[in-house]
Amino acid sequence: xxxxxxxxxxxxxxxxxxxxxxxxxxxxxxxxxxxxxxxxxxxxxxxxxxxxxxxxxxxxxxxxxxxxxxxxxxxxxxxxxxxxxxxxxxxxxxxxxxxxxxxxxxxx
Amino acid sequence: xxxxxxxxxxxxxxxxxxxxxxxxxxxxxxxxxxxxxxxxxxxxxxxxxxxxxxxxxxxxxxxxxxxxxxxxxxxxxxxxxxxxxxxxxxxxxxxxxxxxxxxxxxxxxxxxx
Numbered sequence: 001x002x003x004x005x006x007x008x009x010x011x012x013x014x015x016x017x018x019x020x021x022x023x024x025x026x027x028x029x030x031x032x033x034x035x036x037x038x039x040x041x042x043x044x045x046x047x048x049x050x051x052x053x054x055x056x057x058x059x060x061x062x063x064x065x066x067x068x069x070x071x072x073x074x075x076x077x078x079x080x081x082x083x084x085x086x087x088x089x090x091x092x093x094x095x096x097x098x099x100x101x102x103x104x105x106x107x108x
Numbered sequence: 109x110x111x112x113x114x115x116x117x118x119x120x121x122x123x124x125x126x127x128x129x130x131x132x133x134x135x136x137x138x139x140x141x142x143x144x145x146x147x148x149x150x151x152x153x154x155x156x157x158x159x160x161x162x163x164x165x166x167x168x169x170x171x172x173x174x175x176x177x178x179x180x181x182x183x184x185x186x187x188x189x190x191x192x193x194x195x196x197x198x199x200x201x202x203x204x205x206x207x208x209x210x211x212x213x214x215x216x217x218x219x220x221x
């Protein structure tokens with residue numbers, strides 16, 4: 001069973017920030033939060049991960065709440081190429097459990 | 109750096125036939141995973157290898173699915189005999205170790221008719 005909950009779909013205007021929420025209320029203390037995205041007909045692509053602190057890389061920012069029960073992935077300036085299914089997953093020991101993800105549509 | 113390679117990209121078979129998928133992980137990655145992704149769902153882990161040993165195969169339907177990772181590098185996943193419900197994308201991923209980021213291949217799309 002999936003340990004994360006995400007909205008099934010979201011829209012975002014091109015050039016605006018996309019904020020994708022995820023609930024992971026049963027996360028264990030040593031489990032990381034990982035975000036992947038999957039563009040049609042491709043394998044999932046790693047975006048970012050974190051344990052407690054907020055993280056930023058060239059692709060996105062990850063905001064994790066202090067109680068670690070939820071997080072938000074931020075794509076600061078969404079482009080049409082960011083249209084994909086975004087998966088939030090938690091893992092420890094290598095086992096990732098994927099839910100159904102959020103289908104993000106970036107519109108011109 | 110080359111990514112995870114999988115072949116074939118597509119396969120169509122009839123039910124009760126057998127099929128095999130091949131995966132070549134990123135060089136130096138000790139951990140290898142096979143996932144099944146049914147249309148509209150997230151990937152589901154089937155089996156996890158650490159070098160050539162199985163770490164987790166609790167979700168692998170062992171009556172028809174088998175997997176091996178000889179010499180701790182390449183891996184094959186086999187289905188025999190296939191059922192209609194096996195139609196899915198089979199994804200291979202690899203990581204340096206069990207606590208490291210997983211990198212996925214493009215997958216093999218299997219259609220069982």
